[in-house]
Amino acid sequence: MKTAILTVGTEILFGQIVNTNAAFLSQQLNNLGYDVMYHYTVGDNPGRLAELIHLAFRDCDLILTTGGLGPTQDDLTKETIAKAMGDVVVENPACMKYLKENYERAGRKMTPNNLKQAYMPSRATVLPNDAGTAPGFALEQDGKIIIAMPGPPREMQRMFELQVKPLLQKKQDSVIYYRMLRMFGIGESSLETVLLPLIDGQTDPTLATYAKEGECSLRIASKRATEEEARAAVDEMTEKVRSLVGDYIYSYDDEDLIDVVGRLLLEKKITIACAESCTGGLFAGALTDTSGISEVFGHGYVTYSCEAKETELGVKPETIETYGVVSPQVAEEMAAGLAAKTGAKLCISVTGLAGPDGGSAEKPVGLAYIGVSYEGRLYAVKSYYRNVSRKWNRHYTLLRMLFEVYRLISPEKPA
Amino acid sequence: MKTAILTVGTEILFGQIVNTNAAFLSQQLNNLGYDVMYHYTVGDNPGRLAELIHLAFRDCDLILTTGGLGPTQDDLTKETIAKAMGDVVVENPACMKYLKENYERAGRKMTPNNLKQAYMPSRATVLPNDAGTAPGFALEQDGKIIIAMPGPPREMQRMFELQVKPLLQKKQDSVIYYRMLRMFGIGESSLETVLLPLIDGQTDPTLATYAKEGECSLRIASKRATEEEARAAVDEMTEKVRSLVGDYIYSYDDEDLIDVVGRLLLEKKITIACAESCTGGLFAGALTDTSGISEVFGHGYVTYSCEAKETELGVKPETIETYGVVSPQVAEEMAAGLAAKTGAKLCISVTGLAGPDGGSAEKPVGLAYIGVSYEGRLYAVKSYYRNVSRKWNRHYTLLRMLFEVYRLISPEKPA
Numbered sequence: 001m002k003t004a005i006l007t008v009g010t011e012i013l014f015g016q017i018v019n020t021n022a023a024f025l026s027q028q029l030n031n032l033g034y035d036v037m038y039h040y041t042v043g044d045n046p047g048r049l050a051e052l053i054h055l056a057f058r059d060c061d062l063i064l065t066t067g068g069l070g071p072t073q074d075d076l077t078k079e080t081i082a083k084a085m086g087d088v089v090v091e092n093p094a095c096m097k098y099l100k101e102n103y104e105r106a107g108r109k110m111t112p113n114n115l116k117q118a119y120m121p122s123r124a125t126v127l128p129n130d131a132g133t134a135p136g137f138a139l140e141q142d143g144k145i146i147i148a149m150p151g152p153p154r155e156m157q158r159m160f161e162l163q164v165k166p167l168l169q170k171k172q173d174s175v176i177y178y179r180m181l182r183m184f185g186i187g188e189s190s191l192e193t194v195l196l197p198l199i200d201g202q203t204d205p206t207l208a209t210y211a212k213e214g215e216c217s218l219r220i221a222s223k224r225a226t227e228e229e230a231r232a233a234v235d236e237m238t239e240k241v242r243s244l245v246g247d248y249i250y251s252y253d254d255e256d257l258i259d260v261v262g263r264l265l266l267e268k269k270i271t272i273a274c275a276e277s278c279t280g281g282l283f284a285g286a287l288t289d290t291s292g293i294s295e296v297f298g299h300g301y302v303t304y305s306c307e308a309k310e311t312e313l314g315v316k317p318e319t320i321e322t323y324g325v326v327s328p329q330v331a332e333e334m335a336a337g338l339a340a341k342t343g344a345k346l347c348i349s350v351t352g353l354a355g356p357d358g359g360s361a362e363k364p365v366g367l368a369y370i371g372v373s374y375e376g377r378l379y380a381v382k383s384y385y386r387n388v389s390r391k392w393n394r395h396y397t398l399l400r401m402l403f404e405v406y407r408l409i410s411p412e413k414p415a
Numbered sequence: 416m417k418t419a420i421l422t423v424g425t426e427i428l429f430g431q432i433v434n435t436n437a438a439f440l441s442q443q444l445n446n447l448g449y450d451v452m453y454h455y456t457v458g459d460n461p462g463r464l465a466e467l468i469h470l471a472f473r474d475c476d477l478i479l480t481t482g483g484l485g486p487t488q489d490d491l492t493k494e495t496i497a498k499a500m501g502d503v504v505v506e507n508p509a510c511m512k513y514l515k516e517n518y519e520r521a522g523r524k525m526t527p528n529n530l531k532q533a534y535m536p537s538r539a540t541v542l543p544n545d546a547g548t549a550p551g552f553a554l555e556q557d558g559k560i561i562i563a564m565p566g567p568p569r570e571m572q573r574m575f576e577l578q579v580k581p582l583l584q585k586k587q588d589s590v591i592y593y594r595m596l597r598m599f600g601i602g603e604s605s606l607e608t609v610l611l612p613l614i615d616g617q618t619d620p621t622l623a624t625y626a627k628e629g630e631c632s633l634r635i636a637s638k639r640a641t642e643e644e645a646r647a648a649v650d651e652m653t654e655k656v657r658s659l660v661g662d663y664i665y666s667y668d669d670e671d672l673i674d675v676v677g678r679l680l681l682e683k684k685i686t687i688a689c690a691e692s693c694t695g696g697l698f699a700g701a702l703t704d705t706s707g708i709s710e711v712f713g714h715g716y717v718t719y720s721c722e723a724k725e726t727e728l729g730v731k732p733e734t735i736e737t738y739g740v741v742s743p744q745v746a747e748e749m750a751a752g753l754a755a756k757t758g759a760k761l762c763i764s765v766t767g768l769a770g771p772d773g774g775s776a777e778k779p780v781g782l783a784y785i786g787v788s789y790e791g792r793l794y795a796v797k798s799y800y801r802n803v804s805r806k807w808n809r810h811y812t813l814l815r816m817l818f819e820v821y822r823l824i825s826p827e828k829p830a
Contacts, residue, residue, distance in 0.1 A: 013451045015441030016625055019434055022456070027430030036428040037463065039456035041437070048452070048474075055470065059463075180431075189486045193526050209487065210426050211567065219431070274717075280703025281696035284717040288695025291771060291805055293719075299727070300717030302689075302699040308713045356706055386521045388546055390706055392569070 001171065003034045004056035008067035008077050009151055010043040021066045021156055028160060032168050033176040033223060034062065044068055046080045053084040057144050064164075067151030069134040071113045078137075081148055082121035085141045092120040095135055102133055127163040131155040138167060145171075177230035178221035179238060180254035184214070184403045186245060191216050194244055198237070205237045214385065214396045215257070216248075250406050257402045262290030264409050265297075265346075272405070273344035275301040275313055275334045277325075278352035278368055282398045299342045303334070313337030313349075326351050326363055328380035331371030335380075339373040347373040348405060352383065352397055355390045366393045370401055374408055416586065418449045419471035423482035423492050424566055425458040435568055436481045443575060447583050448591040448638055449477065459483055461495045468499040472559050479579075482566030484549040486528045493552075496563055497536035500556045507535040510550055517548055542578040546570045553582060560586075592645035593636035594653060595669035599629070599818045601660060606631050609659050613652070620652045629800065629811040630672070631663075665821050672817045677705030679824050680712075680761075687820070688759035690716040690728055690749045692740070693767035693783055697813045714757045718749070728752030728764075741766050741778055743795035746786030750795075754788040762788040763820060767798065767812055770805045781808045785816050789823055 005022050012019050022039045029036050037060055042048045049068075056063050068077030082089045096118035103110040117134050120126055127136035127147075132155040138147045147164055149156045183191070188211040192199070195218075199207050205222040218241065222233040238252065251260050265272055274283050284300035287293055301312050306325055309315040314337040315330055323329040334349035352368025359365035366387035371380045383400040387393060420437050427434050437454045444451050452475055457463045464483075471478050483492030497504045511533035518525040532549045535541055539552035542562075547570040553562045562579055564571045598606070603626040607614070610633075614622050620637040633656065637648040653667065666675050680687055689698050699715035702708055716727050721740055724730040729752040730745055738744040749764030767783025774780035781802035786795045798815040802808060 007454075012438075012454065013441055014445050014623070015438045015443070015451075016623070018438040019454070023427070023430045023433040025430070026428055030429050036430075037458070038467075039422075039427065039434070039454070041454035043452070187523075189526050189528055192487050193528070208425060210431065211485075213567075213569070217431075219429070276696075276699075278703075279700070281691075281699030281701075281715055281717070282703075284691075284696030284719075285694070285700045286696075288693075288697075288717070288719065288769075289806065289809075291769075298718075298720030298723045300696055300719065302696070302703070302715030302717075303713075304699075304703065304709050304715065305713030312714070354703075354706075386523075388569075391704065392546075394704070 001034050001062050002060040003029055003036050003062040003064065004038040004040060004060045005029075005036060006040045006042070006049075006052060006056065006063055006065045007151075008042060008044060008049060008065060012041050013043050020153055021151070024153070024157060025064055025066070025160065028165065029064070029168075030176060030178075032165070033172050033174050034168065044076055046076045049077065049080045050084050053081065053146070061144055063144075063146045065146065065148045066156050069117070069136065069148060069150045071111070071116050071134070075116070077148055078119065078121065081139065081146055085121065085139050085144075085146060087121040087123050087139065087141075089119045090122045092118055092124075092126060095120055095126060098128065098135070099133065127159055129155055129159055130162070131158045136163070138164075174223050174225055175227045175230050176221060176223045177227055177234050178219055179234050179252060181218040181220065181238070181241065181249050182251040182254060182257070183216045183218065183245065183248040184250060184257060184399055186216055186248045187211075188216050191218065191245065195241065198240055198244075205233050207237070207241075213392070214399050217254075250403065250410070257399060257406065258286045258289055261402050261405050261409075262287065262293055264406070264411075266290070266292060266295060268409055269296060270346050270409055271296045271298075271344040272346045272348070273297070273299045273338050273342040274347070275303055275309075275338045275349040277303055277309070277334075277350060278354045279350055279394050279398050279401070280304060280354075282394055283348070283350070283401050286398060286402065299344070301338070309334060309351075313341065324363065326353055326367060326369060328369045328371070328382070331369035331380040332378055333371070335371030335373040336378055345374070346405065346408065348401060350383075350397060350401055352393075354394050354397075355387060359387070366396070368397045368400070370397075370404055372404060372408070416449050416477050417475040418444055418451050418477040418479065419453040419455060419475045420444075420451060421464075421467060421471060421478055421480045422454070422456045422566075423459060423464060423480060424456070427456050427482075428458050436566070436571055439568070439572060440479055440481070440575070443580070444479070444583075446591065446593050446634070446636065447580070448587055448589065449583065459491055461491050464492065464495045465499050468496065468561070476559055478559075478561045480561065480563045481571050484532070484551065484563060484565045486526075486531050486549070490531070492563055493534065493536065496554065496561055497539075500536065500554050500559075500561060502536040502538050502554065502556075504534045505537045507533055507541060510535060510541060513543070513550070514548060542574055544570055544574055545577070546573045551578070553579075589638050589640060590642045590645050591636055591638045592642055592649050593634055594649050594667060596633040596635065596653070596656065596664050597666040597669060597672070598631045598633065598660065598663040599665055599672060599814055601631055601663045602626075603631050606633065606660065610656065613655055613659075620648050622652070622656075629807075629814050632669075665818065665825070672814060672821065673701045673704055676817050676820050676824075677702065677708055679821070679826075681705070681707060681710060683824055684711060685761050685824055686711045686713075686759040687761045687763070688712070688714045688753050688757040689762070690718055690724075690753045690764040692718060692724070692749075692765060693769040694765055694809055694813050694816070695719060695769075697809060698763070698765070698816050701813060701817065714759070716753070724749060724766075728756070739778065741768055741782060741784060743784045743786070743797070746784035746795040747793055748786070750786030750788040751793055760789070761820065761823065763816060765798075765812060765816055767808075769809050769812075770802060774802070781811070783812045783815070785812075785819055787819060787823070
């Protein structure tokens with residue numbers, strides 16, 4: 001069923017809050033097999049709101065709204081929707097009773113404007129709000145449905161889960177199943193080019209690529225009569241994709257790279273230590289996002305100066321002198337020193353040029369060398385994509401380090 | 416000028432990404448004195464996109480779009496806009512040259528679909544993209560303006576700042592001058608309550624508060640005939656605000672806390688070292704965001720385990736035994752050990768409970784102690800706001816550490 005999400009609130013148009021309601025509802029609706037065609041945001045203005053409702057119903061059969069159900073003067077969603085659906089707002093005895101009880105229970109005094117929340121379109125199905133005071137409602141007319149929910153995300157999400165989702169599930173005759181693959185080391189256009197034979201002429205499952213900061217995602221989705229059929233179609237397509245770009249895929253389940261790495265380190269009980277120069281703590285910072293990581297991670301070093309690399313990790317001044325501080329040799333000595341000092345099974349180091357200054361033709365800004373000591377091997381890999389900004393270069397180097405760890409310990413394939 | 420923001424992207428309708436572009440642009444446009452009337456989001460569908468452009472131009476004179484400018488088959492924004500504005504898309508020689516150079520410089524092979532990015536509406540003013548490959552453009556017709564920018568937030572924000580903002584500033588007949596104050600340690604509703612006497616009945620300058628993760632911003636804006644008048648009004652109001660909440664303000668110029676701290680450390684040549692437990696490298700990672708910080712920062716330690724705190728920093732096992740690892744005593748010993756080891760002028764440490772598990776009534780999740788050694792003083796401060804999530808708790812602790820450094824070295828007031 002074609003759907004529009006209509007969020008009401010001047011604070012969104014001022015940019016004071018980010019519209020997470022639209023994202024939440026979109027995800028939920030897609031999972032339920034509804035096609036979200038539009039997001040609209042409008043202020044608390046009845047004329048513009050009414051116009052958007054009419055517009056949305058030209059293409060869509062379902063509108064979900066959030067916001068404007070509160071007790072203040074500028075909350076006009078309810079009246080506007082009633083009018084647009086050829087209905088009127090009347091006092092709803094059940095709502096009034098619930099509202100009064102709610103205020104009594106909370107020991108709060110009900111101001112006259114709060115009574116507004118007990119008025120409902122006369123034909124509406126009321127949706128109780130058990131996380132706040134403003135109830136929502138569903139209203140149908142000539143096969144068109146509008147469902148109005150409150151604006152605060154916590155109230156809206158709870159109402160969606162408990163009231164709206166069951167209502168929408170009943171209306172569906174097909175099911176969408178999808179899978180999000182996450183990749184590193186391949187750009188969006190290269191990915192699309194490689195997958196072109198699978199994308200061309202394909203109607204179901206559908207494939208869609210997404211670019212993220214230094215990463216790529218691929219969504220494989222199928223809409224079928226049952227979840228089993230949809231899942232089987234997605235699984236089959238996933239295998240085809242894996243055979244083409246499997247080396248780049250680090251998650252088949254929309255996990256962040258750091259989450260995959262943290263989980264694997266814990267599952268396999270691989271102790272890890274790190275020594276960072278250009279990333280300056282970002283790797284350790286990311287690693288410690290994982291709850292419980294202290295089981296395998298005890299020591300991290302930010303050896304930002306040459307002196308720190310020498311005194312903390314035993315990098316030889318001659319090595320820095322001969323090859324430069326940004327070199328595979330220094331990265332290796334950092335990793336070797338780290339292993340000797342901490343005894344961690346996997347030791348990873350990095351030295352690079354974050355920028356914006358200090359680059360040369362031979363060693364451009366953005367270049368980094370990652371040193372690894374693991375299972376008796378000591379090596380360094382080069383990391384370079386392009387020089388964007390100091391922040392981006394550091395983020396990319398962090399991802400490259402995480403991906404190196406992933407390649408080493410992943411069950412998917414040998415290093 | 417009445418404005419609509421039109422974000423294009425199926426990934427937004429799928430709920431895969433939150434529409435931060437609309438929020439960013441809304442804030443920026445409001446700052447420039449533009450009235451944002453609508454947000455629209457639509458998928459990569461030329462028919463629906465064209466319809467929304469026509470609809471938006473019924474009410475608005477300016478449309479800002481993001482997304483759909485990339486190299487893939489489903490990126491159709493450019494063609495659709497051209498058609499809606501009575502123009503056609505042609506190869507743009509300057510874009511083609513720039514694109515080719517860009518790929519050569521990066522040493523990447525240009526796939527045929529990348530050529531698409533060198534096509535532009537024939538009457539368009541091209542807006543260079545110096546953070547990616549897809550350029551944007553501005554196109555005018557009969558007093559209506561449409562400005563198209565790429566979807567990735569980093570690219571879009573940079574293009575807005577460098578290309579779009581100056582263009583929009585020129586179109587305004589009155590001048591808006593504003594100042595964004597940044598604060599730490601005061602909540603949005605407390606801030607509003609304290610400032611109520613200044614907000615009530617005030618039409619110009621206007622004051623608007625914004626809540627950020629653990630921080631607060633205050634926008635003071637004035638719209639006058641000349642910039643001088645607007646600036647004077649804002650300056651006067653700024654002084655009133657400073658007299659009420661000056662202790663919380665760390666920037667009068669919308670700077671991030673880390674940028675202020677990094678700048679001050681460099682200006683004053685104060686050497687700094689850090690030892691982190693619960694933040695696990697986030698502090699060092701934030702510090703090294705500042706280009707050139709190596710002048711004052713050489714050593715950082717992530718002492719995540721008790722053993723690391725003992726061997727690296729000389730924390731006494733008895734101290735951990737007696738007071739617990741999350742205690743002011745351990746924080747102080749960490750800072751003292753750090754000072755002895757590195758000789759840095761300002762040594763800062765942290766030990767805390769990031770969560771989600773491990774809290775108690777006495778030491779709740781979210782609690783941290785920050786140890787400081789500076790100018791002969793050694794002390795610890797408690798950091799606790801509330802327990803939200805592991806990620807949030809770590810971020811809040813990081814900000815609290817940075818704010819402590821700010822308080823110590825700020826020229827605004829003595830510690």
